[in-house]
Amino acid sequence: MKKKLVGLVTIFLVMVIFAGCSNDSKTTADGKEIITMWFWGAPPEHQETLKKVLIDKYNKSQNEYELKIEYRNSVDKDISVALSSGKGPDIVYGSGPSFVIPLAEAGRIENLDKYAEKYGWKDRILDPIYESGTVNGSLYSLGNSLNTVGIFYNKKVLKDNNWPEPKTVEELERIMDEAIEKGMYASVTGNKGWKPVNENYSSLFLTHFAGGEKVYEALTGTTKWTDPAIIAALDTSAKWYKKGYLAGKDYTNLTFNESTQLLADEKAPFFFGPSLVYQFAAQSFSGDKAKDLGFMAFPTKDHQTNDPYYTLGVTATLSINAQSKHKDEAAKILDTMMTNEFMNEMTKTWPGYWGIPLKDLQIDTSDMPELSKAYAETIKNMVDGVNKGHFGYYTGVFLPPATQQIFLDIESIWNEQMTSTELMKKVQVEFDKEKEKGLVPPIPKPSE
Amino acid sequence: MRNTVNYFLISPALLISILIVFIPGLLTVIVAFTDWNGVSTTPNFVGIQNFNELFVDGIFWKALLNNAKWTLMFVTVPIVIGLLTAMMLLKRKKSKSAYQLIFLFPYILAPTTNAILWLNIIFNPVSGVIGYLKEIGIPIESPLSSVNTALYAVASVDIWHYWGFLTVIYLAALRQTPAEQIEAAYLEGCNGWQIFRYVYFPSIRPTFNIMFVMIIIFSFLTFDYVYLLTGGGPSHSTEMLSTYAYTFAFSAFQVGKAAAIALFMSFFGLLASCLYIWMSRNDLKN
Incomplete structure (x- = not known):
């Protein structure tokens, strides 16, 4: 019995030693x-x-x-x-x-x-x-x-259709309505292959419809996520989705790459997306087309500010x-x-x-x-805006991980799987738990 | 000496089983009762809190229901197609091998390749078949974009890649049916259905049973095609237990809750295994 045990232990040790003999060298051939x-x-x-x-x-x-x-x-x-x-x-x-x-x-x-x-x-x-x-x-x-979420637009499309650069939400909606009537996409974007794309839209509607200050209050616990202003902002996002303002029925079927291609192909006047989309635009807005691409800050609801307002991320x-x-x-x-x-x-x-x-x-x-x-130019303008305190928040940056996951479910409101209030109640429960664990990052205060 | 050799021979398998099955399995059970976030060195024991939270989580129940629907689709559609095709191929002498190769082709391609193929060539609203149909005026949307059809669209892709494999397995089993039984059945005047029902099917029953149980087990573990095609969306309409567990583990830093979901998946696998043992015993009795 003892021999068997010794044999087993020996075999085990030999195997472990061999298994451990991996090459863990962290130097180059010339010793760097x-x-x-x-x-x-x-x-x-x-x-x-x-x-x-x-x-x-x-x-x-x-x-x-x-x-x-x-x-x-x-x-x-x-x-x-x-x-x-x-x-x-x-x-x-x-x-x-x-x-x-x-x-x-x-x-x-x-x-x-x-x-x-x-x-x-x-x-x-x-x-x-x-x-x-x-x-x-x-x-x-x-x-x-x-990184901020704003409006990419095709200057040529706006010019050809006599559409001005929209300065207000109302102007933006009017242009999108006309684009749909003309058989175009109102805007292009999509989360194909990467669901966290949704964070751009939860962040956009919170910043530009609920307002940075209101979101600051929710992030710091002085108001609830079920605040009427936040619920109204999410309801607006659902209204926009149903109206086809977010790539019509193709939101789940488009990537950022495909969306920029559609924008370059003059299939839509706008692409609401993060400024990092510039890195995808190089393929579709190449050569002479490059000058057609414009970017502007998203207008805020009820003209809360005349200065550009940015979702900070x-x-x-x-x-x-x-x-x-x-x-x-x-x-x-x-x-x-x-x-x-x-x-x-x-x-x-x-x-x-x-x-x-x-x-x-x-x-x-x-x-x-x-x-x-x-x-x-976009980044320079954003730095100016942030220095003035004109900003809201990217959910993926300022919300703790589990709460952020619930915000990604904004599409559940759009698809009528739950109401804005139900989603925000879930957010509040998870946010309270994560706040207690100290998982909420420091929140910078926007200007009033 | 002989015993030492025996131990030596079984030691690799034993070691692998202990290291990558038993210990991780045990750790998963333990972690399911903690709030471990995947990186902390001091997880807290939280009792059954993870399970309680899952029981009141509508998305968890939706994922469970989706897994059940998925299982139902997979124990019917590919099995029927596979059996029918295998029966048809049985009679073909020369072209049998070529057909098997063609039917097996999607199965040997990587899931990523198949998913990219379907996403970009079929479902793409700009450049794919869907896009072309829209272009020529047919009002059609990608089935992946609707909460009502996305699950069936994803399942269709997975079934498309899987049924050829079943065909090959069933065909191999059907070919083992003793020729004299088939001849006797013909002489007795059996029609095609009766020959399948009373001669071929009893002959392939062990293969059929094991594949049936394997399909159930894999249905509760399914991940790749769902993750690649929809990531569980839109609005969790294709969420599976596996994709939901993945989200908890790698996006929400709630590994404890992910482990709790993994235990549910294992539980259904265990049930399927029990079903197989019960069917095997019944076969032996008969």
Whole structure:
């Protein structure tokens, strides 16, 4: 019996040893330490831009480290799983501050306070964005780019149909009604393949119909999510959907890429979408068509403000893995990304994803192509708006994860599967639970 | 010595079973009673709170109902098509192999490939078949966009990829039917239906039973086509237990609740396994 037991244990140990003999080397052939970053599966031309502007530049700047970026289509899931097992890349890509909070509270990502002080990030980065990356007063993530939801429009379509650029919701609705009568889409957009697209529309209607101030009250707990103004905003979204203002019946059948193509093909006057859509527009608004693409802030209901009003968001966040052996170097890389130089170089060939949230934005558009110029202008206007406090909130950025998931169900209101009040009651229950757990990020206050 | 060799031979399978089946299974059960968010090192024990919350969650019941509808569709449509096709192929001498290859083709393609094919070539309202039909004036919408038809549209794609596999399995089983029984049945004057009912079907019953149970099990685990085609939408109309669990685990950071849903999925798999054992015993008795 004893022999059997010894035999079994030996076999088990041998197998475990062999299983553990994996190659975990993190150095290159020429002895450089590797710093890793995981990123979403960007198209090849964008990967090339990131290689030239970030990877090659950094790797040539010193001889000790080599930056490598892995492109993964399921980056959010991969990062959660890897970090929970104490692994993962040195630089952690996240889909927003609410994604970061559980990781920060579990000690999976590094407290960036000392780097913030060293590099002066607090002085350089827009306050609302900097604050949204903090957890219990300490910095854990940096927003890589500003993002807002607004109106992309085809200038030629508006001109050909004698439609003015809409300044009010009423004008916008009138143009969309006429477009439908002419057999066009009122606007194009869609969530095919990526349900979180819905967050753009829950955010849009909250910001521009309920108002940033009302949403601030709900986020800080001074009013309920069932507030009549919020319910009315969601009811309006359902009215718009049913009227066909959100891509008619094709909302679930279109991607952003297909939508920009339809806009370029003059099948619709508008595309309500996030400013990051500029990165998809390069394919469809190429050559002479590039000058036809316009972007404007979404008008607010009842002309609450004459100034442009923005839904405040970031496209992604960047953090440092708490297990990284090269935290200082990772912070140095993050710092190079938080600069005007990086924004200008990236935007030149990759508009839409690198609107660095800097207070003192210095954009040189002199040698930028048409779309990059337009994007740079959009971000500059947004920074002005945010500095004036004219903003509402992206649900994916300022709401905790489970509450955000309920907001993605806005389409249930549109399809009459539930009422706005029922949805907001669910939101309130989940929001209260997550607020109690400290999962709500700091909320910047908009101007009154 | 012989025993040591035996242990050595079974040790890889045993180790794999322990490491990737037993331990994760046990952890899933434990996690279902916690509020673990997937990254925290200190999850709290919350008793049956996850289950209580699921019981009052309308989307959970909708997902369960969708899984039941899905199972019902899969234990009827592909089985009927598969059996019919297999019976027709049985009589074909030369073209049998070619047909099998053609019918099996969607099954050997990756689900992602099939999903992209259907999304972009069939359902696409701009460039797909739907788009073309709209262009020539036929008022048609993609079935994926309606809460009333999306589930059936997704199931149709999955059935399209799956029925060929059933055909091949049934055909292989049908070919094992003893030729003398078939000849005797013909001599007794049986018609086609009677030969199928009293000769072929009893002969393939073990294969039929195991495939029936496997379909039930896979129906409660189904994920790929739903996730790829609709992600559970629109408005949860195609939500399955698996997609709902995925959302909890990877989007809402509620792994405890996802584990609770996974236990429900396992429970239905267990029920299907019990059904198979019961059917096998009955077969042996008869």
